[in-house]
Amino acid sequence: MRQAARTELGARLAGYVDTGTTYVGDTTAALPTAHYLDGDRWRAERDRLFRSTPVVVALSGQLPVAGDVATFDLPDLPTLTVRGDDGRARVFVNACRHRGVRLVDGPCHAGRTLVCPFHAWSYRTDGRLAAIADRSGFAGVDEADLQLRELPSVERYGFVWLLPDGHGDDRDPVAQLDAFLGAGLADELASYGLDTHRAFRSNTVVVEANWKLFYETFLEFYHGVYLHRSTLAHLMQRNVVHFDRLGEHWRMAAAKQSIRSVAGDDPSTWNVLDHAVVSYDVFPNLAVNMHGDHAAVYRIVPDARTPDRCTWHFTMLTPEPVEPGTKAERYFGKNFDYIVSTGEEDIAMAVSAQRTLAAVDRVLHGGFEPVLQWFHRRIDEELDRTR
Numbered sequence: 029m030r031q032a033a034r035t036e037l038g039a040r041l042a043g044y045v046d047t048g049t050t051y052v053g054d055t056t057a058a059l060p061t062a063h064y065l066d067g068d069r070w071r072a073e074r075d076r077l078f079r080s081t082p083v084v085v086a087l088s089g090q091l092p093v094a095g096d097v098a099t100f101d102l103p104d105l106p107t108l109t110v111r112g113d114d115g116r117a118r119v120f121v122n123a124c125r126h127r128g129v130r131l132v133d134g135p136c137h138a139g140r141t142l143v144c145p146f147h148a149w150s151y152r153t154d155g156r157l158a159a160i161a162d163r164s165g166f167a168g169v170d171e172a173d174l175q176l177r178e179l180p181s182v183e184r185y186g187f188v189w190l191l192p193d194g195h196g197d198d199r200d201p202v203a204q205l206d207a208f209l210g211a212g213l214a215d216e217l218a219s220y221g222l223d224t225h226r227a228f229r230s231n232t233v234v235v236e237a238n239w240k241l242f243y244e245t246f247l248e249f250y251h252g253v254y255l256h257r258s259t260l261a262h263l264m265q266r267n268v269v270h271f272d273r274l275g276e277h278w279r280m281a282a283a284k285q286s287i288r289s290v291a292g293d294d295p296s297t298w299n300v301l302d303h304a305v306v307s308y309d310v311f312p313n314l315a316v317n318m319h320g321d322h323a324a325v326y327r328i329v330p331d332a333r334t335p336d337r338c339t340w341h342f343t344m345l346t347p348e349p350v351e352p353g354t355k356a357e358r359y360f361g362k363n364f365d366y367i368v369s370t371g372e373e374d375i376a377m378a379v380s381a382q383r384t385l386a387a388v389d390r391v392l393h394g395g396f397e398p399v400l401q402w403f404h405r406r407i408d409e410e411l412d413r414t415r
Contacts, residue, residue, distance in 0.1 A: 029216050029306065029318075031296070038295035040270045041283045041304055045291045051270045053398035061385040063404065064238040070335035073239075073407065074103045076414045077312045079192060082208050084314050084327060085109055085181070086188040089227040089345050091117055095139045095153060097132050100341070102190075103332040107179065108132050109188050110142065112153040117188045119181040120155055125174040135230070142176075151176050185214070186222025186345070210275025213308065217316070222323060225345040229364050232341050233371070237378035239313070239330040239338035240403075245374035246307065246315040246326055247403060249282040250396040255377060259370045264305075271398050276406060278309045278399045309399060311406055322346050322360060324367055336382050342371065 029037070044050050063069060086098040086109035097110045099122055106122035108131060122130050124144040131142050131151070141150040141158050148161040155176035160166055180191040182201035189205055199207070206214050235242050245251070249269045253261040268283040287303040300306070301320050308316045317324040323345040331337035344364050350356045385391070393400040 034300045035296045038300035042291040052395040056394045057401045058390045074330045080414045082189040084187045085190045088186045088223045089225045110153045117183045119179045120176040185217040213274040226349045228344045228346045230343040237382035242378040243328040247399040248397040280307045
């Protein structure tokens, strides 16, 4: 975040603290519970939202050197991202061209070749077939036709984005992504230098709830000091939050208790990131939470087979590599575990709602939850656009 934006946001939050107010939207909106339960709607979201918009499939910090690999599964589309010898991150379908077996089951360093665990077919990091074990058994096969299936992608702002395919967009990948993000969000993401951060630790959890129910917990802080009273309530102001639209996406800033110590000072003299958690919510499923000395990246993906299950991917990024056994590892490890604990509290609420929503006809999103209203309107717009 640039200095001018930090100063403006700090002034907003300090003003809320001084006046005992907070951001309140203009409306309360009702949403039919069928949006979380209906199978046809879930299939439309699964098949269209995650194919028609750029989606983050890897973090640059997961791929610091050539041969590093990250995996990420979208509904019915397993992907692997590998850093090539030329420094480029490429995204491929995570399937061997022989019998379709997954090439890689998780993040790893593959070196110069990716080797299938089934029959040892191997591929170079640019996707070309390197070798067929016992080649004589495959007479007439053209190896040039057996390279890994590469998917359109671009690496930018510390993330590797899978781009929509087959939608008639002839712009170059950078222009396509920046148009999706908008100038404001693109500039703010660029300002953090996440492309030089390193992945400290990751966690993946299957959540027995519709993907939107869980993602929504990252889109408001109205629940913060109530649900998280035993974890983060002592660190945060009660519902002192500011929201901004950034094109088709959103920024939320939640004030920490420490903001009281600087609320009377010129906001240009202090850094809002030291006194608030600033979250960027990128449609349809990404949340990037910026803390003073690290970033927490969340991605929520709908299940491929049922509307009442999703997967939460959480990765912590640090500005520098963290060596094992150091004070830094203990410090960031404690923060990582802390985020996992609060996430488990959010999961419990999403699962609880999933179990009861069939008994009610609607839910309400109030003035403290404007992004939930914007988010569901954005889903409707995208589904209409891709109908």
